[in-house]
Amino acid sequence: MYPSKNIIQNAVNSKDHTTLVAAVKAAGLVETLSGPGPFTVFAPTNAAFAKLPAGTVEMLVKPENKATLTKILTYHVVAGRMSAADLMKTAKMGMGKNTVKTVQGETLTVTTKGGGVMLTDAKGGASKVTIANVSQSNGVIHVVDTVLMP
Numbered sequence: 001m002y003p004s005k006n007i008i009q010n011a012v013n014s015k016d017h018t019t020l021v022a023a024v025k026a027a028g029l030v031e032t033l034s035g036p037g038p039f040t041v042f043a044p045t046n047a048a049f050a051k052l053p054a055g056t057v058e059m060l061v062k063p064e065n066k067a068t069l070t071k072i073l074t075y076h077v078v079a080g081r082m083s084a085a086d087l088m089k090t091a092k093m094g095m096g097k098n099t100v101k102t103v104q105g106e107t108l109t110v111t112t113k114g115g116g117v118m119l120t121d122a123k124g125g126a127s128k129v130t131i132a133n134v135s136q137s138n139g140v141i142h143v144v145d146t147v148l149m150p
Helices: 007-011 015-027 030-034 046-050 056-060 063-074 084-093
Strands: 039-044 077-079 097-101 107-113 116-120 126-136 139-144
Touching: 007 015, 007 030, 007 039, 007 126, 007 139, 015 030, 015 039, 015 046, 015 056, 015 063, 039 126, 056 063, 077 097, 084 097, 084 107, 084 116, 084 126
Parallel strands: 039 139
Antiparallel strands: 039 077, 097 107, 107 116, 116 126, 126 139
């Protein structure tokens, strides 16, 4: 990934994010995430999508499920550029646990564990930031190991 390229330009070149890219295209979010931002994106890997029940991804990328897919994907985006240090600081401000508002409108709970960042979704599912602070021209990507659900 190159810091001079935007989120989409980098994601399409990542072999670990082909499912995410296909989902972003199906949801019609390419133009948005190519925009000026800045955005903080929690980017699930292909392995994270593979943890979903069989057939879920195939169902979500169908045109009739675009609204649901968009809701899930925008739940992985926060307005502004938040580094891992910013996320950890946010958690510390809440005595080890705090929330960030997503572009989708709901919140993610941010905690720290073992010097890393953990996210908990609205359904109680946890996702670990496995690669932090991947700079983009229009924000930052944090790679996560689980798809977050609103």
